[in-house]
Amino acid sequence: MRSYGYGGNILRIDLTERKYSVEDLSPSWIRPVIGGRAANTKRLYEELDTDCDPLGPDNILIFGIGPLTGSLLTASAYYTVTAKSPLTGILGDSAAGGQFGAEMKLTGFDQVIITGKADTLIYLMITDSGVEFVDCPEYSGKIIIEVTDAIRQEQNDYAIQIAAVGPAGENLVLFSSIVSSGNRVNGRAGMGAVMGSKNLKAVAVRGSCSLDVADPLAFLSEVEKIDKAILSHSEYQKRYQLGTTMLMKDLNNIGILPTRHFQQGVCEYVDEISGQKLANTYKVKNKSCFNCNVHCSRYYVVDDQEAEGPEFETLCSFTSRLGSSDLPFALEMNRYLNQVGMDSISTSEVIGWIMECQEKGLIHPDDLDGLSLSWGEKEKIREVVDMIAFRRGIGDRLANGAKKLSEEFSEEARKLVMHVKGLDVICGDPRGIKAYGLTYAIASRGADHLRAEPYFELTNRKKEAKKRFGTEKAADRLSEEGKAALVSYSEKIALLTDSLTMCKNVGLCMDVLNFENASSLLRYGTGIDYSPDYLKKILADLINLDHKLNKKFGVKRKDDTLPERFQKEPLTEGPTKGSTVDIQKMVKEYYEIHNWEE
Amino acid sequence: MIRVDINKCTGCKKCETICAFFRSGKINHRLARIKVLNLYEIGVDGPVACIQCKEQYCLCCPDDAIRIGSLGQLIVSPTSCSLCSACEKACPIGAIDIFNDFVYVCDLCGGKPRCVGVCTEGAISFEPEVKEHLSLAAFKKETKKMNPSQKRQYYLKKISSEVRKRWRHQNA
Numbered sequence: 041m042r043s044y045g046y047g048g049n050i051l052r053i054d055l056t057e058r059k060y061s062v063e064d065l066s067p068s069w070i071r072p073v074i075g076g077r078a079a080n081t082k083r084l085y086e087e088l089d090t091d092c093d094p095l096g097p098d099n100i101l102i103f104g105i106g107p108l109t110g111s112l113l114t115a116s117a118y119y120t121v122t123a124k125s126p127l128t129g130i131l132g133d134s135a136a137g138g139q140f141g142a143e144m145k146l147t148g149f150d151q152v153i154i155t156g157k158a159d160t161l162i163y164l165m166i167t168d169s170g171v172e173f174v175d176c177p178e179y180s181g182k183i184i185i186e187v188t189d190a191i192r193q194e195q196n197d198y199a200i201q202i203a204a205v206g207p208a209g210e211n212l213v214l215f216s217s218i219v220s221s222g223n224r225v226n227g228r229a230g231m232g233a234v235m236g237s238k239n240l241k242a243v244a245v246r247g248s249c250s251l252d253v254a255d256p257l258a259f260l261s262e263v264e265k266i267d268k269a270i271l272s273h274s275e276y277q278k279r280y281q282l283g284t285t286m287l288m289k290d291l292n293n294i295g296i297l298p299t300r301h302f303q304q305g306v307c308e309y310v311d312e313i314s315g316q317k318l319a320n321t322y323k324v325k326n327k328s329c330f331n332c333n334v335h336c337s338r339y340y341v342v343d344d345q346e347a348e349g350p351e352f353e354t355l356c357s358f359t360s361r362l363g364s365s366d367l368p369f370a371l372e373m374n375r376y377l378n379q380v381g382m383d384s385i386s387t388s389e390v391i392g393w394i395m396e397c398q399e400k401g402l403i404h405p406d407d408l409d410g411l412s413l414s415w416g417e418k419e420k421i422r423e424v425v426d427m428i429a430f431r432r433g434i435g436d437r438l439a440n441g442a443k444k445l446s447e448e449f450s451e452e453a454r455k456l457v458m459h460v461k462g463l464d465v466i467c468g469d470p471r472g473i474k475a476y477g478l479t480y481a482i483a484s485r486g487a488d489h490l491r492a493e494p495y496f497e498l499t500n501r502k503k504e505a506k507k508r509f510g511t512e513k514a515a516d517r518l519s520e521e522g523k524a525a526l527v528s529y530s531e532k533i534a535l536l537t538d539s540l541t542m543c544k545n546v547g548l549c550m551d552v553l554n555f556e557n558a559s560s561l562l563r564y565g566t567g568i569d570y571s572p573d574y575l576k577k578i579l580a581d582l583i584n585l586d587h588k589l590n591k592k593f594g595v596k597r598k599d600d601t602l603p604e605r606f607q608k609e610p611l612t613e614g615p616t617k618g619s620t621v622d623i624q625k626m627v628k629e630y631y632e633i634h635n636w637e638e
Numbered sequence: 639m640i641r642v643d644i645n646k647c648t649g650c651k652k653c654e655t656i657c658a659f660f661r662s663g664k665i666n667h668r669l670a671r672i673k674v675l676n677l678y679e680i681g682v683d684g685p686v687a688c689i690q691c692k693e694q695y696c697l698c699c700p701d702d703a704i705r706i707g708s709l710g711q712l713i714v715s716p717t718s719c720s721l722c723s724a725c726e727k728a729c730p731i732g733a734i735d736i737f738n739d740f741v742y743v744c745d746l747c748g749g750k751p752r753c754v755g756v757c758t759e760g761a762i763s764f765e766p767e768v769k770e771h772l773s774l775a776a777f778k779k780e781t782k783k784m785n786p787s788q789k790r791q792y793y794l795k796k797i798s799s800e801v802r803k804r805w806r807h808q809n810a
Contacts, residue, residue, distance in 0.1 A: 112656075146666060197785075198675055222679075250664035252665075256659075271758075325648065327649060328648035329650070335650060335759065339681045346805070
C-alpha cells in the first residue's frame with residue numbers, strides 16, 4: 041500500500057528459511073514514530089528478545105528510512121541500521137548518508153527487517169518486485185569496493201546501491217561497520233558484525249516506485265526556504281570547503297582535540313593534519329550525498345591511493361588521538377578501514393588505550409603476545425589494524441573492543457578506557473564541551489554526540505541561550521549550567537532529523553530544522569497532520585522508549601556517566617586548561633527534566 | 639545541448655531528481671532524462687544525457703517518431719512511437735531509456751533545462767548552439783551489446799580517464 045512520502049510497505053526477510061514477506065505499513069503504527077531511527081527502535085522494542093545473543097540468528101537487523109528520505113528535502117539521504125549491539129549488548133544503531141537510503145525509498149519498503157542466518161554467504165537483491173537470495177561464497181573475504189562493483193556487474197545495473205560488510209564484519213569484529221556508496225559508513229556499535237553473523241555479505245537495492253508527496257508545490261516551497269538558510273549560512277563556505285574536517289583546527293583552537301588518547305586537548309602539530317592541509321594538498325574534488333547543497337565530503341588522491349573521505353572522526357582517530365602527525369597515513373587508514381569495514385573510532389580507541397597503558401607501565405607487551413605500541417608508530421598501527429580485521433594473532437582479542445579487552449587487566453588500566461556503556465568515546469574532549477559530555481553520558485547507544493549534537497553551546501549565542509534555555513550559560517561551553525535543558529531540546533531535534541533521515545550537520549549544526557518547519561515538511565510531504573506540539577510530544581515519548589528499551593537490556597542509572605578522567609583530571613594546557621566535568625550534576629538535572637527515576 | 643564537466647560533479651543527483659520532478663511531479667530517477675552515475679571504485683560521478691551526436695543514431699526509428707528540434711534536441715512523438723526500443727538500442731551512451739512504456743531522453747525542457755538551474759557546482763551547463771557535434775562512432779562498436787545502464791557506465795568511465803590523470807598530475 042503506497043501513501044504519500046512513505047513507500048507503504050515493510051519487508052521481512054528470514055535468512056534461515058530464505059523466505060520473505062511483505063506487510064502494509066500501518067498508518068496508526070507509523071504516525072507516532074515518523075520513521076528512520078525512531079521507527080527502528082520501536083520495532084526492536086516490540087519484537088526483539090532482549091536476552092538474545094547479538095551474534096545469533098535471533099537478533100533482528102533493521103534497515104530503516106523515513107517519509108522524506110530521498111525526497112527533494114536537502115540532505116534527506118540517511119538510512120539507519122538497528123540491532124542489538126554485539127559490542128555493548130544494548131541498543132545499537134548507526135546511520136549513514138550517501139545514495140543507499142534514496143534508492144531504498146524507490147523499492148517501496150520503509151523498513152527491511154532481517155532475521156535468521158543463511159547457511160552460506162549470500163547477498164540480498166531487493167527490488168520493488170521482491171527479494172532475490174543470491175549465494176556468493178566467492179565474495180568471502182572481499183573488500184567492500186570490490187563487492188559493490190561485482191554486484192553491479194553481476195546484475196548489469198549501475199544504479200544499484202549496495203550496503204556491504206568487509207572481512208571485519210565476516211570475522212565478527214565487534215566494532216565492524218557496514219559501508220555503502222563507497223565511503224558512507226554505518227560505523228558504530230558493530231552493525232557489521234551482526235550482518236556478518238547472519239552470513240549476509242551485502243544488501244543491494246534498486247527501485248522503480250515513485251515517491252509522491254502530498255502537496256508538491258507547498259513542499260517545494262518549504263524546501264526552498266531551507267535551501268536558502270543553508271546557502272546563506274555563515275558556516276556554509278567553510279563546510280563546503282572542509283566539511284567535518286574543519287573540526288581539527290576548530291577543536292584544537294578551544295583545546296579539546298583528543299591528543300595522545302585524551303591526555304592533551306591541544307595538538308602541537310595540528311597544522312600538519314588539519315582539514316585545511318588535506319583540502320589544499322590531497323583533495324581533488326568535493327563529494328556529496330543524495331540531494332545535498334553542502335557537498336561537504338571530498339575525494340583525495342595520494343600517490344597510488346585514492347578514496348572518498350575521511351570525515352573528522354576518522355581523521356582525528358588516526359592522527360592526534362594516536363599521536364601521529366602523518367596525514368597521508370591517516371588517509372591510508374581511512375581507505376583501509378572503509379574497505380575492511382571497521383569503525384575508526386573504536387579501532388583507534390583500542391590502540392590508543394594500549395599505547396597509553398604501555399606508556400604508563402600498566403600493560404606489559406608479554407600480556408599481549410609481545411605487542412608493544414607507542415605514539416605515532418605507523419608501521420605497527422598498520423599491522424595491528426590488519427590483525428584486528430582478520431582476527432589474526434593478538435588481533436583476535438583486540439577485535440572485541442577496548443572495554444572487553446580491558447577486563448583482563450588492572451583496575452587502573454580499565455579506568456583508562458574511554459567509553460560509556462561499552463561504546464568508545466568520539467573525538468571531542470568533553471572537559472571543554474560540557475553539553476557534549478552530558479550527551480555522551482546519556483546517549484542510548486553509548487558514548488556518542490549524535491543523539492543530541494548540542495552544537496549550540498559552541499555558537500556563543502548568549503541572548504538566544506537565555507531565551508531558549510533560561511540562562512546565557514547554555515552558550516558557554518565550559519559551564520554545566522543550562523546544559524541539561526540544552527541537551528533535552530537538541531536531543532529532540534536530533535531524533536527529528538534521524539526520523540526525517542536528514543543529515544545532522546545540516547539539520548542540527550546549521551540549525552535549519554525546527555519543530556515548525558518540520559511540521560510543515562511532514563504535512564506537505566505525507567499529508568498527515570503533525571503539529572509542532574504533537575511532534576514535541578511524540579519525540580519525548582520516543583526518547584522515553586529508548587530509555588525503556590535500554591532498561592530491558594539491563595542499563596542502570598549509574599551507567600549514565602563519563603570515564604573518570606573527564607570528571608577528575610583537568611587538562612593541563614590550552615584554552616580548556618583546568619576544566620573537568622561535573623557529570624552527576626548534569627545527569628541529575630537531565631533526569632529531572634525527563635521525570636525519570638534516579 | 640547539456641554540457642557536462644565531470645571534474646565538478648559531486649554526485650548529489652539534484653539534476654536527475656529535479657528533472658523527474660518537474661516533468662512528472664514525482665521523485666523517481668527512472669523518470670529522469672538525465673542519469674547520474676556514482677562510480678565509487680574510481681571516484682567519478684557524472685550525469686549522462688543526450689549529447690546530440692554527429693551520427694544521430696536514434697533517427698533509425700522505424701516509426702519516424704523522433705525528430706530533431708530547433709535546439710538540436712530530440713523530440714519523441716508518443717503517438718507515433720511503438721516502443722520498439724530501436725532508439726534505446728541505437729544510442730551508444732545510454733542517453734535514451736525506455737521505462738514503463740515511455741521514452742526518456744533529454745529534450746532540453748524546450749530551451750530552459752531545469753537541471754542546469756539546480757546544479758550549484760557548475761558541472762552542467764546549457765549550450766543553445768552546438769558548433770561541433772561530437773562523434774560517438776568509437777562507442778557505438780564497444781557498447782553494442784550493452785543495456786543502457788551498462789552503456790552509461792562505460793561512457794562515463796571512458797570520458798573520465800583524462801580527469802583522473804589530471805588528479806594524479808595535480809597531486810604529484
